[in-house]
Structure formats: structure tokens, C-alpha cells
Amino acid sequence: MAAKAAPFSIERDRGTEQRILDAANTVFLRRGTAGARMEEIAREAGVNQALLHYYFRTKDRLAEAVFRHAAQQLLPSVIEILGSALDLDVKVERVVQLELEHLSRTPHLPGYILSELHQRPERARQLISAITGITPEEAGPRVLTALRRQIDERVKAGTMAAITPEQFVVNLISLCIFPFAARPMIMGVLGLDQVEFARFIEQRRRLLAPFFLRALRP
Amino acid sequence: MAAKAAPFSIERDRGTEQRILDAANTVFLRRGTAGARMEEIAREAGVNQALLHYYFRTKDRLAEAVFRHAAQQLLPSVIEILGSALDLDVKVERVVQLELEHLSRTPHLPGYILSELHQRPERARQLISAITGITPEEAGPRVLTALRRQIDERVKAGTMAAITPEQFVVNLISLCIFPFAARPMIMGVLGLDQVEFARFIEQRRRLLAPFFLRALRP
DNA sequence: GTCTATAACAGGATAGAC
DNA sequence: GTCTATCCTGTTATAGAC
Numbered sequence: 001m002a003a004k005a006a007p008f009s010i011e012r013d014r015g016t017e018q019r020i021l022d023a024a025n026t027v028f029l030r031r032g033t034a035g036a037r038m039e040e041i042a043r044e045a046g047v048n049q050a051l052l053h054y055y056f057r058t059k060d061r062l063a064e065a066v067f068r069h070a071a072q073q074l075l076p077s078v079i080e081i082l083g084s085a086l087d088l089d090v091k092v093e094r095v096v097q098l099e100l101e102h103l104s105r106t107p108h109l110p111g112y113i114l115s116e117l118h119q120r121p122e123r124a125r126q127l128i129s130a131i132t133g134i135t136p137e138e139a140g141p142r143v144l145t146a147l148r149r150q151i152d153e154r155v156k157a158g159t160m161a162a163i164t165p166e167q168f169v170v171n172l173i174s175l176c177i178f179p180f181a182a183r184p185m186i187m188g189v190l191g192l193d194q195v196e197f198a199r200f201i202e203q204r205r206r207l208l209a210p211f212f213l214r215a216l217r218p
Numbered sequence: 219m220a221a222k223a224a225p226f227s228i229e230r231d232r233g234t235e236q237r238i239l240d241a242a243n244t245v246f247l248r249r250g251t252a253g254a255r256m257e258e259i260a261r262e263a264g265v266n267q268a269l270l271h272y273y274f275r276t277k278d279r280l281a282e283a284v285f286r287h288a289a290q291q292l293l294p295s296v297i298e299i300l301g302s303a304l305d306l307d308v309k310v311e312r313v314v315q316l317e318l319e320h321l322s323r324t325p326h327l328p329g330y331i332l333s334e335l336h337q338r339p340e341r342a343r344q345l346i347s348a349i350t351g352i353t354p355e356e357a358g359p360r361v362l363t364a365l366r367r368q369i370d371e372r373v374k375a376g377t378m379a380a381i382t383p384e385q386f387v388v389n390l391i392s393l394c395i396f397p398f399a400a401r402p403m404i405m406g407v408l409g410l411d412q413v414e415f416a417r418f419i420e421q422r423r424r425l426l427a428p429f430f431l432r433a434l435r436p
Numbered sequence: 437g438t439c440t441a442t443a444a445c446a447g448g449a450t451a452g453a454c
Numbered sequence: 455g456t457c458t459a460t461c462c463t464g465t466t467a468t469a470g471a472c
Contacts, residue, residue: 111336118329124406188342
């Protein structure tokens, strides 16, 4: 319980439990829950396997902790931004920048979340509340209501093509997240190596918001 | 080897091997390779576990067969369409219709493929050749060359906003595939049940191509 | 808290009868 | 070809010393 001071090294020691969590994060994100091995996590953390069970009773509980943490990372504040009072164009630009920037740093995240959700759809509920901190029943409607008002306004003014808020949201996050979730496929189809893929994403940060905004025009 | 006639039942017996393959398909697509259990596949196929090993030596070989089959289903002819000589607008419309229609029938497919590719990136190569029947080194360039020419033409004529063929392709397949790959997440965030999700996709079939084409205008 | 050793179990694979 | 019974390996989980 007592926080340990880091006597020498600059990067402070966050304790064994945290080291294990970090290792678990790495391994689960890479291999998926079913494919992850407790032994590999222990090795990655530089401790032995028994210690994992000391801190987190079972593999299931550890997986649970990792998923919860990961869920808070995907869509970091997308729902918050989209539900805010910002101008619609600004929302788009911010979501794009935030997501591409963030996912560039944690490229395994989308693949992991989608895999988990695909194999355990009941976790969707958990994902939503992790993102928003409120119940799933409220999060969606809140965002959609805000968007619907902004869209209606513009459509009436004739400055925007008709679109439902649902399609709006799905289009936007599809364009942001899919390239990372499908990274191996995209690298394969387009014949890119790692460096070229990174460049591709950089280019995308400049082109995506304008692309999306053009699609919104009447 | 001899095809069996179906003496009584109308649905003809496609043989045990095929029944096992179908069952394996169902289970692997639902649970992922690591999460799938031979026992569950046997039960699903209505045979016992030993028979799986009789037909397909190991779990790995069975998984291999399933992946190969699945790979041929995703992007059914997207690469072919995009690499063809069709008009650009027609390509977009056809890809959208083909993919949404097809994925509506096999909703687990994208999640499964992405999971596999995420955990075993080396399979990307196998995916590409399964799609195109030609080597990965040729498939990408072929499509991109065709698109680049069409895009350049239009941009010069001033009828289209500048975009690289790579971003063009990724945008298009992101918008088609992601909603299925992230189905549980989307249902959660938007608060949709199964029926409402199906309606959402129906709506998407009408709205997606126009949306995309608007984004292409100058 | 951390370790070594080992128990307990799950799941894939095989033997052999029919 | 198909089944039942069983083996065997890999993996999670616990006991107990330090």
C-alpha cells in the first residue's frame, strides 16, 4: 500500500503489481485473452508465475483488469467530444487528430478490443461505461441528441447533406479506427512495410478530416 | 470420394467431411482459433472428436482450412472490381453493395479475419493470395495503378478532389467492413438491438455510396 | 512478497474395437 | 468410417519454504 520512493533511477518503481499489469497488458493485447499465457506474462514482468496468482487470483481476473484498462483507452474522449457543444467541423477535426495520434502509439489496441468484443459481446456494456463513466443506456442517446440538433440545423440552412447521427458517428470512427484494426491486412494489400505504414497514417492525419467534411456538404 | 445420393431427405448429404468443415467454420468464426474447442466442433457437427482427427490430422490443419475458406469470402471481389476498367463511381457503388450485402449474411467474418490477422500477421500474405489468386506482390500495385490513373484524370479535369489511391481504398473498405467488425461495440454505443442493427445496415446500403462520392468532389 | 515445486485440470491427440 | 476409452502434453492454480 505504501508508495515506494524511487531512490536512484529517474523512472520511479511503480511496484510489482503495476509491473505485472503492464506485462499483462502487453501480452493480452498481442495474443488475445484466449491465446495469452500466464507464463509469458510472468516472464515479461520479470517475476514468476505464482506471483501473478498472488496479486490477481486467476487468469480471468487479470484479463478482466486488462480489458477494463484497454476499454478506457479506445475512443479516449470521442464520445465526450461528439456530445459536446463544439462546432461540428471542429468536432470532426478533433476526433480525427485525437484518434490517429493516440492509436499510432498503441497500434494493438483496436485489434484487441474488437477481438474481445467479437468473442464476448456481453463486454460491450462494460466498454461503454468504461469510456463514458455513465450507463450505456444514456451514453449513446446523449451523443446522438447533440449531433442530431447540429445536423438538423445545417440541413435546414442548406449547408449540409442529410445524414442520420448514427451513420455520421459510424462513418467517422470507421475511418479512424479500421486502418489500425486491419493493419496487417492493409500492409499486405497495399504492400507497405512498417515505416511506410507510419507515413500512410501521417498522410491520413492531413487528409481525413477534409475528406469527411467534403462528404457532409450538400 | 464417391458422392452420396440423398435417398430420402431433400437437403442432400454433403458427407461427413463437409459437415465437419461447416461446424468448424461456425465455431472458429465465433470463438477464434485459440478459443475454439475441438469438442465443440464435434458436437456441432454431430460426430465425435476422434473423427475430426481422422479427417483433419490436427486442430492446426483444421484451423488452416477454415481460414483459407474465410479469406476467400472477405472482400469477395473488391480487389477485382477496383482493378477493373469500370467507371470510378460505378466501382464505388458496386463495392458498397457487394460488401454490405455479403457481410450481412456472414456477420462474424470480419471479426474473425481481423482477429486472426492481428494475432498472426504472417497470414496476411495468405489472405491476399486467397482473394486474388495471384501473388501479394502484384495484387496491390495492380489495383493501385488502375485507380491512380482514374483519379489523376478526374483531378486534372477538375471534377475531383486530390486523393491518393491508397487512402481511397482504405477509406472505402473501412466504411464497408468496420461496422461489422465492430458490431457489438456499435450496438452498444448506439443502443441498438439485432433488428435495429439490421435496419441500420439497410439504411447504410442507400446512404454510403452517395456519402463517399460527395467526399470525392472537388 | 517472492520463490520452487507440484498438484490439478483442460484439451488435443491416439489406440483399437466395431 | 465411426465409435469409446485413454493417453499425454501444456497451462492454470495451489502448497509451502524462505
